[in-house]
Amino acid sequence: MELFFAILILACLPSFVLSNFQGDALYALKISLKADKLTSWNQNQVNPCTWVDVTCDTNNNVISLSLSSMGFSGTLSPQIGNIKTLTSLSLPGNGITGGIPKEFGNLTNLTTLNLENNNLSGEIPTSLGNLTKLQFLTLSGNNLTGTIPESLSRIPSLSSLMLDSNNLSGQIPQHLLQVQSYNFTGNHLNCSINSPPFCASEIGDSGGSNGSKIGVILGIVGGCIAILLLVALSLVLCRGRNSGYKREVFVDVAGEVDRRIAFGQLKRFLWRELQLATDNFSEKNVLGQGGFGKVYKGVLPDNTKIAVKRLTDYESPGGDAAFQREVEMISVAVHRNLLRLIGFCTTPTERLLVYPFMQNLSVAYCLRDLKAGVPVLDWPTRKRVALGTARGLEYLHEHCNPKIIHRDVKAANVLLDEDFEAVVGDFGLAKLVDVRKTNVTTQVRGTMGHIAPEYLSTGKSSERTDVFGYGIMLLEIVTGQRAIDFSRLEEEDDVLLLDHVKKLEREKRLEDIVDQNLNKNYNIQEVEMMIQVALLCTQLSPEDRPAMSEVVRMLEGEGLAERWEEWQHIEVTRRQEYERLQRRFDWGEDSVYNQDAIELSGGR
Known part of the structure; x- marks a missing residue:
């Protein structure tokens, strides 16, 4: 021993x-x-x-x-x-x-x-x-x-x-x-x-003067070549249809920090610059926090206000080079209803994105977190936000090649500029981080209550998962409520906003759906139209949901009546089948069949 x-x-x-x-x-x-x-x-x-x-x-x-x-x-x-x-x-x-x-x-x-x-x-x-x-x-x-x-x-x-x-x-x-x-x-x-x-x-x-002249000549030639290349690339990567909006394509050559060509006027910031701008990422400057990390308010030396997103899962698939490629791809997607990326910063341990600061913050903030005395979003503004968001998502899905799927469409990710125009933020971020590093148990990115059923069950997303999230966001705009609200348990069983609205819509209680803060200052026909679009977008089967281009047309008053009539027929049939099955298996609490069912579901 x-x-x-x-x-x-x-x-x-x-x-x-x-x-x-x-x-x-x-x-x-x-x-x-x-x-x-x-x-x-x-x-x-x-x-x-x-x-x-x-x-x-x-x-x-x-x-x-x-x-x-x-x-x-x-x-x-x-x-x-x-x-x-x-x-x-x-x-x-x-x-x-x-x-x-x-x-x-x-x-x-x-x-x-x-x-x-x-x-x-x-x-x-x-x-x-x-x-x-x-x-x-x-x-x-x-x-x-x-x-x-x-x-x-x-x-x-x-x-x-x-x-x-x-x-x-x-x-x-x-x-x-x-x-x-x-x-x-x-x-x-x-x-x-x-x-x-x-x-x-x-x-x-x-x-020396000779060296400077040589540098100027090379700079001019190189700049011309770079601009021509970038214009060609931009036209290939993101090509849009004529929709009445000015298509802006920004072209620039990276400055002293990065020798590579950058898209969309991107600047590569130094860590020290962003550290100083945000007061060392002070908690008092936190604007919000989501699945991808915290967002900090910052001010550059020229007094430009910025929002700095500090990504949580910094180890992007493929490393720094892949991260920069994806950032450049995002920067090419330029639309009046998309948040413009100003620049980025990478270190071996950090990934940061820099955006312009939106002084009116997010739609969610304006719906639910406004300070006392500040007016709520009026109905015309809510309609404009709904349409602007739809146009931004349509551009990502149908005018960019490859298309960009947002994966987390919600009121908190739609920002408002100084004119209260909708600006979709956080798009394209899912590709910038390593899903294996995430602190959730699945690879699904998003917010509960906004996630499409098929995405939650399979982890596979598509543009139709964005459509589902958009539908929930429309309900947020109409009701002013959150996608999940446990306080509703006191009055009913519908914790999910979608189920709550469906129930009230079936009972024709539209006025009970609308945000009470509007004090009945809205058009009930327009409310009904928005609710109908939302329910079409949140259908169980992704194939039945409209594309974002269809959503835009329906919000503009084209094609909604036909789609809604078709949906009502499907929904009534589905509801009748559900009630029939419920009656078939509802034998009461004292039934012996219930006990048998419980035993059969046990271990064998």
Whole structure:
């Protein structure tokens, strides 16, 4: 028995030693960072793989450490350089001071090093050139000084190098200009005739007059080519029919931050810009929160008000390149009833989208959350919102190639501009995030009460799932109520707004459906028309629902009567069949058949 235990101890000894060794290094980091809030990082707990924000492989090797925006004020511990199994080290958005330890050059398995938006000082260690597997190096937004080490040019796999907003000086190693994505802005780098354009724009004429002329000529030629390409691409990607609205196509070439061509006047923002604009993503600036993340109000240096959506599931399928492609695709969809994307920001740990700020917020807010004394949405405005939203969705479904499915159509996702015109937001976001990372149990994206039955049961969406959500949104507009309201349990069984409206419509109690805040200032015929369109859009079978182009025509007074008559016939037949089955199986509480049915449904 003693021999058995001795063998067992010897067999387990390497993992214990490994855990202790890694735990010591991590605990040293906790102390140096002054990270008292990391309470689970207990020195007496042998295995650090149980500590929060520490990821290990199946052999208890620490492979990832991610501590974002936790307000640390200490320094980096050189002992981290001992954990050579690390593949990702991410500590952005903290107040870390001091220098980058040269021992970080020992992390030879590292693929991601993100230390952006801290208060790091000193020079970039030349030892980082030993990280031959490194792909993403992000040191933006610090106080780093000195030159950019030539040794970084020796990293063969480096694809993203972000050194912007520091105090670096000297020349940029020419090989680093071949990296797929880089940013050196906000430094004091020397310029030469071969320097990138943002260097010349920062230093002014120090690059020489000949260099400037060469840059101007190339810029004009390149800009013309880019514009021609973009116009052609825009026409292919989004082509619309003539519907009486001005079709706007915005074309631009990305500025100093991004070397690639961008669509729709997109700007690639720096993390620091958005951090400052939102007061470090302060909770007091939160405009709302949904399935894709929080939205913050922000103000740019030129006093432009923006809304910043900080995506929750930042690990988009295909990585950063795929994310940018999808963002560009969204930006090409330009319509007066669609929210225009201003720009975006990506870091190894963050995905953010930037939109113009809508001063009248959302339709849901104006229906249910207005402050006392503020007038409610009048009926003409509600009609205009219904039609504008329908036109926006029609454009996404039928005028874009490939078509864009929203997946979460509801009053909270329809915003109101300064003229109270409907602007559909949050479209196209489902492709930007990894559904495997979501905190819900299925891959369905949306809000309960708005989700079409077939989408809920199969996880497969189509433009007809958007039509269903739109129908529920119409009922929100008419009633002012939420899609699910448990307070109705006190009076009836219909928690769902759709069932509640169907019941009142069957009983011809239209006035009981309409939002009481309107004080009967509405046209009852127009209310009836909107309810009919809503019920047509929310039919159980997706094939029976109208397309959004049909919805637009019905709201404009064309073709509704025929569709409604057909729906009534189907609905009456379905209702009669349901009642017949209910009578057949309703034997009463004391019936022996009920007991048999219960027993038959049990386990076998």
